Amino acid sequence: MSEIQAAKDLVRAYYAALDGAEVAEIPEVIGRFATPSYEWLGYHPFDALTGAAEVGRTFWQPLRRSLGRIQRRLDVFMAGHNRLPGTQGVWVCSMGHLMGLFDAPWLGIAPTGRMAFLRYGEFHLIEDGKIARTAMYFDIPHLMMQSGLAPFPPQTAAHLVQPGPQTHDGVMFGPQAPQDGDRTQAAIDAMIGDLGQWASGLPLEEELARSWHDDMIWWGPAGIGATYTIERYAKQHAGPFRAGFRDRSATGHICRIAEGAYGGFFGWPNFTAVPTGGFMSMPATDRPGEFRVIDIYRRAGDKLAENWVFIDLLHFWKQQGVDVLARMQAVSAAGKARSEP
Template sequence: MKTNFSNEKQIVRDFYARLDKACQTDIPEVLQAFTSPEYLWRGFHPFNEITSAQEVGESFWQPLRGALTSLQRRIDVFMAGQNSIAEQGGVWVVSMGHLMGLFDQPWLGIPPTGKIAMLRYCEFNRVDNGKITETAMFFDIPHLMMQAGLQPFPPQTAAHLVQPGPMTHDGLMFDPQNTEEGRKTLDAINAMISDLGTWALGLPLEEELARTWNDDMIWWGPAGIGATYTIERYAKQHSGPFRASFSDRSSTGHICRLAEGHFGGFFGWPNFTAVHTGGFMGMPASEERGEMRVIDIYRRDGAKLTENWVFIDLLHFWKTQGVDILARTTGISTGQETGARGAQK
């Protein structure tokens, strides 16, 4: 199995360098230069799936760059690895951090502030034969709404902050890493997923979590849920209420799962589905099965996981429940979800 991902990392770093410095009008051309003709881009609602680099540039990057002026990319984690999901395959390069700029123009109906704004993001890029063939670009739109003074959701059960990178400050893995450490990290992630299953391990929640998490774990959740610290508070402020609000959870499905060094992560489209029985984020029950599109990035400390950055497409989830959060909060209807194939996955 391939263990050195220097070439793929350099391609993505070159792509970022060109994209971040490009004039707004040149962005589609940059995307076309680095992507394959069969390119597939997956982004959070209202963008969803897009199969044209030109359209990604015109519908996502150009409006974002026009809204967040003087945009800069602030990366906290950068890694790569062979996809451990054999049927999906490929080498994927992952970056996570914030896109920071001056919020000078409206974006998706969110009013500008004229101040610094930070859009949390995490991006998985599959690289084949020198080209980016797939991208999963997840970003926390509700957090940007909150920075603009909007309140898209009821009060959170935890706290949402401008989230820092790893406590150890070693997430930028531009150089090759120890493969054994990566294997240990992937094993820890897989053990956690196995325990999670369908919430049917049979142990008290805190005992279940302690099997794969350190006691001083930090769960950096998305806006609308918030971040929480220690197993005890995570169980009380997110995991317990979340499990109590859903039934009939499907099995977990990922498109990519990888690890490098002490870090790893995955994404799905969706990761799982479940029926909302009521109470999640203060919302009423629904008879419609909801989709959870999620990216998780992890840091391992010792044999267990200790930090977790989480991106959930809550706008899409609530749209599947009949609630258009973006339209309700901004007053601007998103209509049909944009993108080549919308939310049919």
């Protein structure tokens, strides 16, 4: 318990220092909290970065120059030992939004001069009082939508500025009862066992009901959207997703943790699959594509009630020959050119 609490305190101190730093100071601030071999796994186009200086220069400084007066608005904060068999180490997870004033372009996305929200999920591995590894996924397509762009065809569900847990108890700065985390991990593991290979043999809604509450909420990424209740989730995401792929690989995770009523995992990638056409209104391909995913869950009783999902759709579709980021950069540049005198 003390090891987990120390890891939480370290990450809270890191966030305070990082969020309060001047832009020029960011690489040095990261370096104070990270190991010399620090590894950072991010959403496309950042992908894998190494070292505090590279992470600061490549990701954080450009973002902070674009989104001014950033606030970190936490919805979930938890920590725990990696529960994957054969692994060890303490990980700290946070989820929420980075909110700021979108006053300068970022990744070629035109600014709005208004508030903007970058939804994120993040895992930090703590070793010897330092951050050794980070996985940070975000929702760049949603930021594009806030800028007036349409990165994907119309989605099957709804996408909003995603709220935090209905119960408002996801930010766990203090210690939690270990048995509660065990119950959460058991619920997540049961869900993975049912859904992980799409081979339970049950009708989809019956399969979902084994591990999800009927009034579940699936908070999906832009391009897919959020959906409410088992019936709508099956209709608006799970069913179309399964119908749109073949040759799904086994599920592979780097980390699984649970604390209190919350838990989550990530992979790099979580699995691969080949599009058969129709998903997100995209055509079939013969190319296996990687799904890099962060999933964060809230348990109620012995079943799952909410799920926040981060999928690197820019990376997946680029593997299929569709460079969504480049397309949106071109649209933003054309719009800027038309608006100039």
